[in-house]
Amino acid sequence: MPIYEFYCQQCNTVYNFFSRTVNTEKIPNCPTCKTVPLKRQMSVFAKITRGKEEPGSEDMPPLDEGRMEKAMNMLSSEMDGIDEEDPRQAVRLMRKLSDMTGLQLGSGMEEALSRMERGEDPEQIEQEMGDLLDSEEPFTLAQKTTRGTNRRAQPRIDETLYDL
Template sequence: MPIYEFYCPQCNTVYNFFSRRVDTETIPSCPTCKTVPLTRQMSVFARITRGREEPSEDDMPPIDESRMEKAMNMLAGEMDGIDEEDPRQAVRLMRKLSDLTGLQLGDGMEEALSRMERGEDPEQIEQEMADLLDSEDPFTLAQKTTRGTSRRAQPRVDETLYDL
């Protein structure tokens, strides 16, 4: 009996829905907003917690699973013709992945890619920026606001188990 996770962008909350059978098509409305249809999320098989813990910064942002799958399939085809000696081609693929999935590059990753586009040596960039690149999340979920793109707070996780 599966439990499905759904995300509401309006209230920035992840909800859990219980189903007595496998159901990959039903999309419920938000339990809080009532009218907003939710977005199905990729979820882990189990989550072990000690009581009520807030989501950590290591948790993945909600991602549209079908959008990610289409992007990965498209990029897989393009990778066959890539020249491994030309880092600019790898940068173009990385930027395309970001555009297709809605993932935003972190500041360090953006700087590293910009330097590679200018023709700098990738190994030199990695050596100089290793600490920064290791300390930041390379991707975040881009959220649109009326003033442009900004980072949105981690979604709240509603621990209630709703019926699907």
């Protein structure tokens, strides 16, 4: 029996809905706002908790399922045409993927890609930055912002399981 994840932009909250059958069409209204239709989200991973979360654990904000699907289709179609000897092509594809999904590159990944764009040797970059790249997430799931706007706060996760 599936659990679907939905996001309310108005109250910046992620809700979980339980369905007794597979239901890919129904879109419920926000339990808090009452009249605002929610937006179905791709669940990044399943997490079962008992009681309170461990200190320092962070919930991931919702991903737009449609954007992610388009980005993955683009990635698979463009991978065939990449020249493996030209790291700049891989960098362009990585940046395009980031833009299409709304994911933001981590600071170490951003630095590594910038160095590759300038023509530096990827093996040298890996040697110098390997520990940093291994220790940080390559992407952050915070939504990208446009100039002149503030980043929206990370969504609240409502732990209630609602009926769909």
